[in-house]
Amino acid sequence: MSATWTNWAGTVTASPEVLRPRTPEALAETVRDAAARGRRVKPVGSSHSFTAVAQPADLQLSLEHLTGIVSADRETGRVRVLAGTPLRLLNQALDLLGLAMPNLGDIDAQTISGALSTGTHGTGATLPGLSAGIAGLRLVTPDGSSRWIDASDPELFGAARLGLGALGVITELELACLPAYRLRAVERPDSLDTVLPRIQELFDAHRHFEMYWFPGTRRVQTKANDLVDDSVDEPLAPWRRRLDDEFLSNTVFGAANRLLTGVPRAVLPFNEIAARVLTERTYTGPSHEVFCTPRTVRFLESEYAVPREAVADVLTDLAAWVERRREPVSFPVEVRVAAPDDIWLSTGYERANAYIAVHQYHRADHREYFAAFEDIAAAHAGRPHWGKMHRLGADELAGLYPRMTDFRAVRDRLDPDRVLANDYLTRVLGA
Ligand SMILES: Cc1cc2nc3c(=O)[nH]c(=O)nc-3n(C[C@H](O)[C@H](O)[C@H](O)COP(=O)(O)OP(=O)(O)OC[C@H]3O[C@@H](n4cnc5c(N)ncnc54)[C@H](O)[C@@H]3O)c2cc1C
CATH class of the missing domain: 3.30.465.10 (Uridine Diphospho-n-acetylenolpyruvylglucosamine Reductase; domain 3)
Known part of the structure; x- marks a missing residue:
């Protein structure tokens, strides 16, 4: 049977039967009925996970009416x-x-x-x-x-x-x-050598701070978002948004990636050019408009949370690996930060983290790059994002999450027959 479901990145497919209950009551009945018939049910959202976490093994439960x-x-x-x-x-x-x-x-x-x-x-x-x-x-x-x-x-x-x-x-x-709040975004090109020694200070200086590093170069683009008064209105000119976010970041970038797939040795030099295209810009807007940007070029991604003090070591080791290998990585590495929480399987469980995300064009080979990144993150007790590519299994993850045994006990209680299981969940949580 041909696949009818695929995730956004196109890396995971399935041929499920789709159920679309129209009310929460109908959903409960659908789930109970499926379980009674020995079927497996997988709730699926927008299928934007890079891992197979949302892969429906049997019945796909869509909440599009809810x-x-x-x-x-x-x-x-x-x-x-x-x-x-x-x-x-x-x-x-x-x-x-x-x-x-x-x-x-x-x-x-x-x-x-x-x-x-x-x-x-x-x-x-x-x-x-x-x-x-x-x-x-x-x-x-x-x-x-x-x-x-x-x-x-x-x-x-x-x-x-x-x-x-x-x-x-x-x-x-x-x-x-x-x-509702408004943010002022300040995006500016900088150098890894300037930003890395100050990154902890930059994390703390802004409500939101993130950095994109262009592999094979020392160039970065930083983005700092801070609260501004409601009266401040410095929108990005529509032509600038179309040029930067739609044309350069998606259309040109996508075309360049398609061309570069056949010429791997041109990729790192291209990153020099890609980084230079991004210039400084400041704008304000409603928070959700400042946070979210369109992503139309397909890519693969792996992201690890590491203790935030480790961020410079991880990036230094990753930069050295890309340099040594001249690995053709055409996507920037994204660096973020987050506060700890008390949620058992959260990457932020009782730990302030830096998040480091590596990406590769979906048609390019990501395997050695991602594997090297995972090795580097592992040396710092890195916890992988559950929705982004990683190779860890239940035993390794149990060592990273102090409440994993408790989570499994809750799972045993709520889903003893594994009606909600799929291969990914079996891999990361156990059978
Ligand atoms: C282009 C892109 C950008 C991204 N940016 C970020 C980012 O900035 N930060 C970040 O952290 N992540 C990011 N992600 C990852 C993404 O946020 C997660 O993978 C997220 O889980 C996807 O949501 P979804 O609705 O597509 O869920 P799906 O991938 O469809 O499902 C994810 C999981 O949620 C479960 N689920 C869905 N609905 C229900 C329900 N009703 N009840 C119980 N379980 C349910 C599924 O069973 C599955 O286990 C990005 C992904 C892409 C493709």
């Missing part, structure tokens, strides 16, 4: 949202309500429950990953029961806020939002 805001309290910032809501819609709806997510990653194509289930994060030394903003959630387990989980049950709350889809199907979430 979207939208259920209730919002502008005083407390508490917002209840249906689990299939895409972030793009959520951000727009929150904006209309005068609210916003405390932080976001760099795209808004994911569903809210898909993003939270793999530990999606943005950047900001005082800001943990997005799952830390969950005040409560409704979980449907394979027996068809539906329970509300919040801080009053620390065990389930510790596990279910980042559950990899292994504990049940989330149908609704309560999010702790902030009053």
Whole structure:
């Protein structure tokens, strides 16, 4: 049978039967019925995970009809949202309500429950990953029961806020939002040799700080986002946004990557040029517009969280490896930071991290580069993003997550028959 499902990167495929319940009650019945028939069910969001975490082994459960805001309290910032809501819609709806997510990653194509289930994060030394903003959630387990989980049950709350889809199907979430805020973004070219010695200071100096390093060069582009007063309005001219974000970052970059696939030795010199094209720019906008940019060039990605003090060592070792090998890596390396949290399977569990993400064009060979990166991250107790490519298995991951045994016990309790399992979950959590 030909594949009917594939993830965004095109690296994982499947041929599931798709179920599209229209209400949370119908979803619970669908799950219970499937479990009773011995079928496997996989809730799937926007399929933006690079790993096979969302690969449906049998039945694909789509939450495309379970979207939208259920209730919002502008005083407390508490917002209840249906689990299939895409972030793009959520951000727009929150904006209309005068609210916003405390932080976001760099795209808004994911569903809210898909993003939270793999530990999606943005950047900001005082800001943990997005799952830390969950005040409560409704979980449907394979027996068809539906329970509300919040801080009053620390065990389930510790596990279910980042559950990899292994504990049940989330149908609704309560999010702790902030009053809508505006950010000023300052993007500027710099050098790795200037930024690395100051990176801890830069992490702490801004609400959000991130850096892109162009492999094979010493060039970086930094992006610092800070709060500005509502009255400040310095939008990016539409032509500049189209030129930088659409034309240069996507159209030209995509065309260059297609051409360079056949000429690997031209890739690193090209990075010199690509880095030079990016110039300084400052603009302000509503937070979600400043965080998220379109990504139309397909790539593969691996990302590890390492203790934030280790970030300079990891980048130095990675730069030395690329230089030694002259490895044709055509995508920049992204560097971010996040605060610790108390979520059992969060990369930020009780640890302030720097996040280092390596990318490679989807048609180029990523294997040696990613393997070398993983070796470097492993030397610093790196924890891989659950939705991005990595080779770790259950035993290694248990050594990185102090509450892994507890998470597995919750899984045994909620899904003893592994109705929600797929090969990836078996690999990372055990059978
Ligand atoms: C271009 C691109 C940019 C990205 N940028 C970032 C970034 O800036 N920061 C970052 O941290 N990550 C980033 N990611 C990774 C992405 O945020 C995660 O992989 C995320 O999980 C994808 O969300 P999704 O809706 O596509 O979920 P899917 O990939 O479809 O599913 C992910 C997991 O969620 C589970 N799931 C989905 N819905 C439910 C539900 N209702 N109940 C229970 N479980 C459910 C699935 O079973 C699966 O285990 C990026 C990915 C891409 C492709």
